Every structure is written in C-alpha cells, then in structure tokens.
Amino acid sequence: MFTGIVEEVGEIVDVVTTEDAARLRVRGPLVTSDARPGDSISVNGVCLTVVDPETGEFGVDVMGETLRRSSLAGATAGTRVNLERAVAAGDRLGGHIVQGHVDGTATVAERVEHEQWTTVRFRVESGLTRYVVEKGSIAVDGVSLTVTEVDDDSFAVGLIPTTLRETTLGERTVGSTVNLEVDVVAKYVERLVGAHTAGTSQGK
Known part of the structure; x- marks a missing residue:
C-alpha cells in the first residue's frame, strides 16, 4: 500500500521488451x-516488485x-517517473490509500496557470469518472490529489508549487498521458450495491 506522497523523481535507464512483458x-x-x-515500489503509480537492486538502481518486471x-x-x-516506497506500519498516511493498481490512463486536456497554483484538467475515455467525485481523492501518476471538478468525461485538480516542483506533474503538457487509480472504496460500493440490486430484482 502507498499514500500517493512521492518520495523522489527517478529515471528509467533501460527497457528490455518481450512479446507481452518488459523489464x-x-x-x-x-x-x-x-x-x-521482493519489496514494492510505486513507479508512476504502478506497484512493481523490486528485482536486482543495487546502488541507486533497481529492476522491475512489467507484465x-x-x-x-x-x-x-x-x-x-530517460523517462522520468514518480517513485514511492510501500508505506510501513505506523507511518503517517499523508495522502490517501493507494494500492498501486492502475485502473487506466487519462490525457492532459488543459492547463491553466494561476499566480500560486495550476489547474490541470484530465480527459478520461474509459468511463472511470463514475468513480470520481468533487473533493474526493484520486492518484495521478502515483500522486495523491484532490478533485476540484468533475463531469462525464473529465476531471480537474489544483497543483501547488511543491507538487509541480517535486513530481513529474509539473512536466506534463496538453496531450501527455498519465496513469489513474480511482478510490478503491468507490469500486467496492458499486459492486456491493450492484449485487444487492440484482438480488432484489431476482427476488421479486
């Protein structure tokens, strides 16, 4: 489990691809x-298992x-990535509960610069916005953020200077692709309510 508080911005130094996987x-x-x-590290919001760690670097297998x-x-x-180690028992939960199980991707649709912060709107094409609510939490490239606005196919967040400076979100321009993980509680609620509704309908 992670909190969505990025510890450092790292860099991919090598990629080896096979037919249906990558190292x-x-x-x-x-x-x-x-x-x-065997340790878990979040790489741009994706929970990956460490293999072959050595000074300053680690390998991961991606299925x-x-x-x-x-x-x-x-x-x-050369791709820069947000990195976070799995949270240890007793640590502060500074962001929100992030599993590192990416639900899909989104595209930066708009950036609006304000004096002390930036509004970024993301376009979502996979129907994930049904799990997104205003003032709720969402992980974007592994960064815990608060939703400021949501509609049928997009949502917006506000980024403060620290987030822009210390994560890769400051580098994302219109058209960039980012990873999304919605709040897992919303998915469980949908499944439980759906199962209850189906059971009620069958019982009539």
Whole structure:
C-alpha cells in the first residue's frame, strides 16, 4: 500500500521488451537506499516488485496486463517517473490509500496557470469518472490529489508549487498521458450495491 506522497523523481535507464512483458531498470537513490528483492515500489503509480537492486538502481518486471493499462508501455530510457516506497506500519498516511493498481490512463486536456497554483484538467475515455467525485481523492501518476471538478468525461485538480516542483506533474503538457487509480472504496460500493440490486430484482 502507498499514500500517493512521492518520495523522489527517478529515471528509467533501460527497457528490455518481450512479446507481452518488459523489464525496466530504474534509477532512484532514495527509494533504493533500503530496497531488498521482493519489496514494492510505486513507479508512476504502478506497484512493481523490486528485482536486482543495487546502488541507486533497481529492476522491475512489467507484465502485459500492466503495460496495456498504464503509460509504462511507452516508457523509454530517460523517462522520468514518480517513485514511492510501500508505506510501513505506523507511518503517517499523508495522502490517501493507494494500492498501486492502475485502473487506466487519462490525457492532459488543459492547463491553466494561476499566480500560486495550476489547474490541470484530465480527459478520461474509459468511463472511470463514475468513480470520481468533487473533493474526493484520486492518484495521478502515483500522486495523491484532490478533485476540484468533475463531469462525464473529465476531471480537474489544483497543483501547488511543491507538487509541480517535486513530481513529474509539473512536466506534463496538453496531450501527455498519465496513469489513474480511482478510490478503491468507490469500486467496492458499486459492486456491493450492484449485487444487492440484482438480488432484489431476482427476488421479486
């Protein structure tokens, strides 16, 4: 589990692809300072398992399902990524509960610069906005953010200078693709309510 509070911006240094998978090598001195094989690290919001950690770098295997659902399919050497280690028991939950299970991607549709912050609107084409609510939480490229506005196919967030400076979201321009993870509670509620509604209908 993660909190959506990015610890450092790392860089992909190597990509080896196969028919339906990829092996990435990621540079991240902070997150690898205590990394061991089998540990979980969030890479742009995707929970990946550490293999072959060494000084300042670690490897990860990315299966086809993850490549299809996330922006990691387009990762190349030099791609900058948000990194976060799994939260330890007793740590502060500074953001919100983030599983690292990306639900899909979105595209930056608009950026509006204000004096002390930036509004970014994301276009979503996969129907995920039904899980998004105003003032609710969402993870964008692994960053815990608060939704300021939502409609049928898009939502907006406000980014403060710290977020713009210390995550890759400051580099995202109109047309950029980002990973999304919606609030898992919303998905459970939908499934439970749907099952209850179906059961009630069958009982009539």
